[in-house]
Amino acid sequence: MPTFDLAGYVRRIRRSADLSQRELAARVSVSKSAIAAAERGVGGLDARILAQAAALAGLRLVLVDESGAEVAAMADGAVRDEAGRRFPAHLDTRDGHIDWWHGRERYSRDQPAYTFDRVRDIRDIWREWLGIPDDHQLPGDASARPRAAPRRTPGGVHLAEEWACTCPPECAELDQGERPVHAQDCPCGCDVG
Template structure:
């Protein structure tokens, strides 16, 4: 324990659910029966939870804590709150997430080795990623870490727009050179394709 009474960064504390439930009842002036009615379980179950005879699932614990204006948080060793990964990350063509431990690149950030290896017999990938050895090499080159999140679809859209703005007078692959930049409303999925993606509402290259 530190001199100021706060736990040291390396101190590991288990979540004391029974006493947290009691804290909620104390802050909210709730009896066991009151709390049971609010969260939809019986009073004997609340009693068993407070006596460590019954476990409480995380979702129900969050509901209990919310009654007193409290919330669960994941904290790292330095006391900083850790947020979950975004639910808007880039997906593959089957709607699956990319491997969580790998570093994903947006569609326009095409790996060098693929610049001359265009495949016309399959859809353009929604993103790119490397396996661990190449991933670690790229992390060292670019200063990336495991704390650098995978890009979201919004990130891919911004990168697509940024690249278009860097060459506003050039035709985008698969599109007519007559299309003005300000008229295009295509999502990143249209980049590099022979026309617009099925979900595109712009249809400038359709």
């Protein structure tokens, strides 16, 4: 992909809007020298300033993919955590009732409405199986994941038709709340990637 030609775009904006450097600077509340430096390729502009300048010329900033198709911003109304915060953009959200292994017997955490997988191997398994979602879920979306989770086994990945945790009580006793721990003879190993 070509590099972003800020200098050329600032000149294009000024030409389309019929504004001098000084006029453009005044309209977007930056110094004339900031506009001049951007046009010479020795300075940058905040994306918000560039978007404001583009709007003066009847233009808008967009992201495009390799094929040239416009890519939308992530949805602002996507699901949030219990404190109202956005989930990390790089992680895939999912309904909290699916594969939630922190039951009442483990950590005493309440089951969240929505959650995500931090472990890259687990995310990669889900993405390999279901593809990479374009965005986080919107509230009320039906889950994209079936109840049965893909599981990594010594022989590779397989998709479980139906699966239930069979960890013995010793696993919960060994677990200190930082990382999942399993007893040596645990037949399940349900959250080990």
